[in-house]
Structure formats: C-alpha cells, structure tokens
Amino acid sequence: MNLSTLKLLRPMGLTLALLVVLEVISATIFPLVGIENYQIPFNILIVLYLSFKLDSPYLALLILSVQYFHSLFSIEGWAIGTLIGVLLSRIIYLFKEIIDFFAFPLVILVVQACLLSWFIFSSLFIYFQNHSFGPVWSRFWVFIPESLIASLISPVLFLILERIWKQNEEASLRGLN
Amino acid sequence: MVTLTFMDFSNFKNHRLRWGLDILILGLSLYGVSRWSGKSEHISPAKSFFITNMAIIQQSVTSVNHELSGLYNNYLANIEASKENKSLLNKVAQLENQIFEFEELVKENKRLKKLLQFGKKQVKRPILSQIVGWNSSSHFKVLRINKGFKDGIRLQSSVVTSKGLVGYIYRLTDHFADVLTILDANNKVDAIVARSRSHGILEGYEQGKILMKYVSNIEPVILNDMVLTSGLGNLYPKGVRIGRISKIERESYSVTQHIEITPSVDFGNLEEVIVLIFPDRNKKDKEWETLNRPLQIGSKN
Numbered sequence: 001m002n003l004s005t006l007k008l009l010r011p012m013g014l015t016l017a018l019l020v021v022l023e024v025i026s027a028t029i030f031p032l033v034g035i036e037n038y039q040i041p042f043n044i045l046i047v048l049y050l051s052f053k054l055d056s057p058y059l060a061l062l063i064l065s066v067q068y069f070h071s072l073f074s075i076e077g078w079a080i081g082t083l084i085g086v087l088l089s090r091i092i093y094l095f096k097e098i099i100d101f102f103a104f105p106l107v108i109l110v111v112q113a114c115l116l117s118w119f120i121f122s123s124l125f126i127y128f129q130n131h132s133f134g135p136v137w138s139r140f141w142v143f144i145p146e147s148l149i150a151s152l153i154s155p156v157l158f159l160i161l162e163r164i165w166k167q168n169e170e171a172s173l174r175g176l177n
Numbered sequence: 178m179v180t181l182t183f184m185d186f187s188n189f190k191n192h193r194l195r196w197g198l199d200i201l202i203l204g205l206s207l208y209g210v211s212r213w214s215g216k217s218e219h220i221s222p223a224k225s226f227f228i229t230n231m232a233i234i235q236q237s238v239t240s241v242n243h244e245l246s247g248l249y250n251n252y253l254a255n256i257e258a259s260k261e262n263k264s265l266l267n268k269v270a271q272l273e274n275q276i277f278e279f280e281e282l283v284k285e286n287k288r289l290k291k292l293l294q295f296g297k298k299q300v301k302r303p304i305l306s307q308i309v310g311w312n313s314s315s316h317f318k319v320l321r322i323n324k325g326f327k328d329g330i331r332l333q334s335s336v337v338t339s340k341g342l343v344g345y346i347y348r349l350t351d352h353f354a355d356v357l358t359i360l361d362a363n364n365k366v367d368a369i370v371a372r373s374r375s376h377g378i379l380e381g382y383e384q385g386k387i388l389m390k391y392v393s394n395i396e397p398v399i400l401n402d403m404v405l406t407s408g409l410g411n412l413y414p415k416g417v418r419i420g421r422i423s424k425i426e427r428e429s430y431s432v433t434q435h436i437e438i439t440p441s442v443d444f445g446n447l448e449e450v451i452v453l454i455f456p457d458r459n460k461k462d463k464e465w466e467t468l469n470r471p472l473q474i475g476s477k478n
C-alpha cells in the first residue's frame with residue numbers, strides 16, 4: 001500500500017461516517033415521522049460521487065466498503081450493490097471525460113439517469129430471483145418519487161462530499177463547479 | 178521515437194491494478210449474489226459487532242423520540258386519559274384476539290373430533306421486543322428489534338402482535354434482530370381462509386398489501402374473509418391472524434384468483450412486537466433435516 005492509498009483512508013472514513021449518519025436518519029428517523037415506505041438511497045449517491053470524482057485504482061474497494069456499511073442497515077446485502085456499483089463505475093469511467101459537472105441541473109439529470117440504470121440492473125436480479133415482474137413493478141412506483149428526491153438533493157450531498165475529499169491531494173479530484 | 182515517461186508508466190500500472198481489483202471484486206460480488214437467498218442470513222462475528230453498534234445508535238434515537246413524544250402526550254398535552262385509553266384499547270385488542278382464538282379453537286375442535294388422533298399443541302414462549310429501526314432500503318420491508326440471540330431469540334422465530342402476524346427473524350446478533358415482515362415479497366407465508374379453508378401462498382405486494390397466490394378460481398372466497406396461517410412450512414404457528422381479504426379479481430381465462438389482503442397489523446404505527454419461541458424447535462429442525470436428506474438407495478436406513 002503506497003502513500004496515496006493511505007491518504008484515501010481518512011476521507012473514506014469520513015465518507016463512511018457520513019453514510020452511517022444518513023442511514024440512521026433514513027432507517028430510524030424517517031419511519032418515526034411516518035415515512036417508512038420511501039427511503040432515499042444515500043449509498044447509491046455516494047457510490048455515484050466516488051465513480052464520477054475519484055480516479056483511483058481502489059475505487060472498487062471503496063464501493064465495496066460503502067455497500068458493506070449499507071448492508072448493516074439493510075438485508076439487501078453488500079453483493080448486489082457492489083456488483084452494480086462497480087459495473088456502473090466502469091460505464092461512468094468511459095463517459096466522465098465527456099460529462100463534466102458544471103451546473104446543478106446537469107448533476108440532477110446525470111444522477112437521475114444513473115439511478116434509473118441502477119434500478120434496471122437491480123430489477124434484473126430481482127426478476128431472475130422471483131421469475132416474476134410483480135415485485136419489479138411494485139418497486140418501480142416507489143422508485144419514481146425516491147429517485148426524484150435523491151437526484152434533487154444530490155448536488156447538496158456532493159458538495160459535502162467534495163469538502164471531505166478535497167483535502168486529499170492524491171485523490172485527483174476535479175472541481176464541482 | 179516513443180518515450181515512456183514515469184507518469185505514463187504509473188498510469189499504466191494504476192490502470193492494470195484497477196482492472197485487476199474490479200474483476201476480483203466483481204467475482205466476489207457474483208459469489209455473494211449467488212449465496213443470497215432472501216430467506217435468512219447467518220452473519221459473521223465482525224458484521225454482528227458492526228450491526229450491534231449501529232443498532233445501539235438507532236435504539237438511542239428511537240428512545241429519545243419516544244421520550245419526547247411521551248413527554249408531549251402525557252404532560253404537555255395533558256392527556257392523562259389517553260394513557261388509560263391506550264391500555265384499555267390494548268386490553269380490548271387482547272380480548273378480541275382471545276375471542277378469536279376461542280372461535281378458532283371451537284372450529285379446530287370440531288375438525289379434530291373427526292380424526293382419530295389429536296396433534297400435540299406446541300408450547301411457546303413470548304418475548305416482548307421494541308422496534309428500533311426499519312430497513313434503510315424501501316425495497317425490503319424489515320424491522321429491527323432490540324432483542325437478540327442472548328434473549329433466547331433464534332433465526333426464523335415467528336414475530337406477532339396481539340392483532341396478528343408480523344413476520345419472522347431474518348438475521349440476528351446477540352442483542353438485536355432483523356424481522357422480515359409479511360409485507361416483503363421475499364416472505365412467503367402458507368395461509369388459509371378461515372371461513373372456506375381455501376389454501377394459498379401469501380407474499381408482500383404493493384402499498385402495504387399482501388397478495389394471496391394459487392387460490393383456485395372455484396374457491397368460494399369473499400371480501401372481508403379472514404386469512405390465517407396454515408401452520409405448514411415449519412415457520413409460523415397455525416391459526417395466527419394475517420389480515421382480511423380486501424380485493425378479489427376473477428378472470429374467466431385464469432385458473433387462479435387475484436386476491437389482495439389488508440394486514441391486521443398496522444405496520445405504520447408498530448412500536449412493540451412479540452417474538453414466539455418454541456422450546457422444541459430443535460427437535461422439529463432435526464425432523465426437517467432428516468426429511469431433506471437425500472435418499473441413498475441401497476442404504477440400510
């Protein structure tokens with residue numbers, strides 16, 4: 001492990017701490033105020049941020065750690081999310097030179113497109129598991145409002161993450177604005 | 178002439194490393210996906226440690242919320258009567274449940290009289306638990322409770338309230354457990370309609386409803402019929418209330434009916450649940466293990 005790898009640990013630790021706080025809000029506080037049917041997928045937003053902003057060979061490991069911490073709050077497990085996250089990060093890697101975040105509306109649009117791709121990938125797994133489109137269909141109606149809210153709040157979350165990761169010089173971050 | 182700088186070499190090395198790690202983690206994830214069953218999860222000690230610590234945070238948040246809402250309801254809003262009302266409502270619900278159980282017993286008794294031998298009733302031990310959190314992904318309908326392995330809870334123990342069935346224990350740590358509710362599509366419950374004794378399989382549907390599948394088109398089910406656990410499947414005890422039929426669709430071309438059920442339990446306002454522990458569960462598990470063991474042709478047993 002070289003120095004740049006070690007320098008990833010601090011911002012990653014802070015990112016995971018932020019994820020834990022957001023997951024607690026999502027899994028505990030939202031249901032207490034009556035919102036138990038809709039949850040914002042903070043783990044996906046963090047994976048998308050890392051995929052777009054980080055040029056590190058250890059990206060897959062970082063995605064795995066985000067999904068592992070997410071699995072502490074969800075029975076979804078780490079595997080499906082990691083698989084989709086790594087595949088999506090590969091697709092993003094091909095396009096991220098073309099897509100550059102310069103304005104909030106574009107961030108919202110790109111995040112919405114990525115969330116839709118994530119939904120399609122995860123629906124495929126559900127379909128293969130249940131051999132039925134029933135659960136996929138019911139998930140779709142929950143996905144629409146959830147993804148809209150998630151993409152709307154994504155610029156704010158990305159700004160917070162930008163502050164966390166900006167301190168790391170080795171992380172090769174590019175500016176959000 | 179092409180000159181390879183140190184930067185180029187470093188980028189090439191990073192590129193190779195990234196591909197290698199991506200392939201390794203994709204392989205690991207595929208293995209993880211293949212092992213995910215959706216039925217129950219045995220967790221590692223490390224994961225158990227993390228879940229316990231996260232659940233403690235969730236429990237603290239829930240406790241603060243309960244304290245604050247309790248303070249408001251009992252003191253600030255001066256609703257002393259609400260306390261009494263709440264306990265009376267609970268008592269009424271318990272009595273209703275008892276009456277319902279008696280009615281079921283009468284029906285059961287009549288059926289049993291027709292049989293030559295009676296089944297031995299299972300002894301169950303209830304463990305009261307408080308809900309400390311929900312699943313952080315809306316695609317899974319899971320509750321986290323503040324009792325675990327050290328309190329006597331075991332994997333796949335049934336979870337109920339006085340109003341009806343909640344689900345079963347999906348994964349557990351020493352002090353906390355996750356309950357896969359009947360609202361989740363991964364939770365399949367073998368059920369019967371109380372009035373007509375029609376059989377079907379329940380699974381979570383949309384908008385907090387449950388779907389009853391594989392009920393033949395000729396079964397005489399009607400709206401508002403009560404649906405109970407059948408006791409088959411070695412997971413839930415027999416005769417636990419699940420909900421009432423709220424929608425029936427019969428198509429002439431279809432062999433089965435589309436039946437939707439509204440659960441008896443109000444999952445939106447759930448605060449406490451009861452975990453049912455069967456002391457002779459191990460014996461039953463061994464019976465299932467024996468039945469599931471592949472038959473060896475030519476063996477003495």
